[in-house]
Amino acid sequence: MVEPTDLQLVASLRGGDEAAFRQIVREWNASMLRVAQIFVPSRAIAEDVVGETWLRVLNALDRFEGRSSLKTWVFRILVNTAKTRAQREGRVVPFSSLQDPGRVPEAAVDPERFRPEDDERYPGHWSSPPRELPEERLLAAETRARIAAAIDALPANQAAVIRLRDVDGWSSEEVRNALDISEVNQRVLLHRARSRVRQALEDYLGTETG
Amino acid sequence: MNAVEALSCQELVELVTDYLEGALAPGDLRRFEEHIAGCGKCTTYLAQMRETIRVTGTLKPEDLSPDAERELLALFDGWARR
Numbered sequence: 001m002v003e004p005t006d007l008q009l010v011a012s013l014r015g016g017d018e019a020a021f022r023q024i025v026r027e028w029n030a031s032m033l034r035v036a037q038i039f040v041p042s043r044a045i046a047e048d049v050v051g052e053t054w055l056r057v058l059n060a061l062d063r064f065e066g067r068s069s070l071k072t073w074v075f076r077i078l079v080n081t082a083k084t085r086a087q088r089e090g091r092v093v094p095f096s097s098l099q100d101p102g103r104v105p106e107a108a109v110d111p112e113r114f115r116p117e118d119d120e121r122y123p124g125h126w127s128s129p130p131r132e133l134p135e136e137r138l139l140a141a142e143t144r145a146r147i148a149a150a151i152d153a154l155p156a157n158q159a160a161v162i163r164l165r166d167v168d169g170w171s172s173e174e175v176r177n178a179l180d181i182s183e184v185n186q187r188v189l190l191h192r193a194r195s196r197v198r199q200a201l202e203d204y205l206g207t208e209t210g
Numbered sequence: 211m212n213a214v215e216a217l218s219c220q221e222l223v224e225l226v227t228d229y230l231e232g233a234l235a236p237g238d239l240r241r242f243e244e245h246i247a248g249c250g251k252c253t254t255y256l257a258q259m260r261e262t263i264r265v266t267g268t269l270k271p272e273d274l275s276p277d278a279e280r281e282l283l284a285l286f287d288g289w290a291r292r
Contacts, residue, residue, distance in 0.1 A: 016290030018283060025282050030271035047278065051285055058289045107224075109255075114220040124218025129251035130258055138265055147265050166266040172231065183233075191227035198262040 006070040014061050025054075028071065031168055032078055034160040035179065038098065039082035041091055049085050053078040068177060075178035098157050098181050101188045108195035133205045143204065150200035154193055161186060162193035217245045222252050226259050 012020035029050065036046035036053075057074050064073060113128040137143055151159055151167075160179070164170040170178075176186050217225070222245050228234050229242050246252055 016287075018286060018290070021286045022279070022283060025279065026274055027271070029274050029278070029282075051282065054282060054285060055289065058286070108226070109220070109223045111220070114218075124220035126219045126251045130255050132254055133258060133261055138261055139268060144265060144268060147262075148269055151266070151269075162266065166263055167269050167271065169267070187227055187231055187233060190231075191224075194227060194259060194262055194266075195223075197266060198258050201262050201265065202258060 007066055009070060010061055010064050013058065028074065031160075031164055032075070034156070034163045035075060035078055036082045038156045038160050038179075039079075039086040039091075040089060045085065045089065046082075049082045050078070052085070053081045056081060069174070072174060072177045076180065079179060098179065098189075099185065101157065101185055101192070106192055108191065109199070130202060131206055133201065137205055143201070146200060146204045147197060150197045151193070153200075154196060158189050158193035158196070161189040162197065165190055166194070217241045219245075219249065219252050219255075222246075222249075223255060226256060229256075230259070230263075 009020060009024070032050045032053065033043070033046050036049040037043065040046050040049055053074070056077050060077070064070065068076075113126065115122050115125050115127045117123045119125075151162060154162065161175060164175045164178070165172070172183065172186055172190075175181075176183055179186070181189075222242065225234060225238065225242055229239070234242060246256060
């Protein structure tokens with residue numbers, strides 16, 4: 001299943017169409033950097049990896065068969081390039097963080113906010129419940145800046161998944177294919193990322209309600 | 211009460227993403243919805259998760275710095291002229 005636009009795009013790139021290249025670079029670059037940073041330790045190296053990826057993509061265009069979308073194909077090459085670079089940098093590639101994120105438990109909400117398990121009447125029920133957020137401030141520039149900062153503060157694997165899913169609007173299947181992770185692991189990473197960002201939103205908006 | 215044990219709030223918050231992704235097994239889905247129907251606090255929590263997703267969706271990809279864009283375009287031109 002290939003959108004005709006993918007093949008058209010490939011034809012444009014092969015023909016040296018700079019405008020077509022600029023457009024996909026602008027569209028994908030931020031996400032490519034996020035994904036690269038799962039594997040390599042710095043933004044500067046991630047930028048290198050993205051450049052190297054594009055070169056590999058361009059050189060391999062003749063071999064693009066359209067069995068996956070162009071985007072998925074490019075991100076698969078990106079992941080391989082980033083892994084190779086991480087090895088060259090002597091960095092232990094955090095496979096476990098992508099392949100087995102559930103190994104280390106992480107609560108969506110601070111356990112202190114619930115009644116203890118041995119509570120006589122309501123074990124595990126809210127003791128410090130969330131309050132409604134002020135709708136009128138949700139989309140304020142400052143709120144959005146806080147959300148962006150919260151995403152920046154996430155572990156790289158969570159940041160990449162929430163960015164692809166919730167900022168770029170990818171489907172879970174696209175993310176799974178691009179990052180080569182299972183459906184469950186994709187969901188674990190998304191859950192943790194969204195839970196932490198929700199907490200940041202609550203911390204910011206919940207404390208200043210007048 | 212059902213024969214199946216009801217969810218606590220602490221258990222429910224861990225299922226929210228599975229719920230929103232449509233990935234809950236039928237039994238868990240029923241327990242989730244039963245809990246939400248009777249718990250205003252978890253209803254608020256679920257609303258906050260939806261609001262989080264909505265606000266995140268309004269973020270824009272960071273603009274590509276002019277330098278980075280120039281470098282990538284130079285790379286492309288070099289390749290195209292090969």
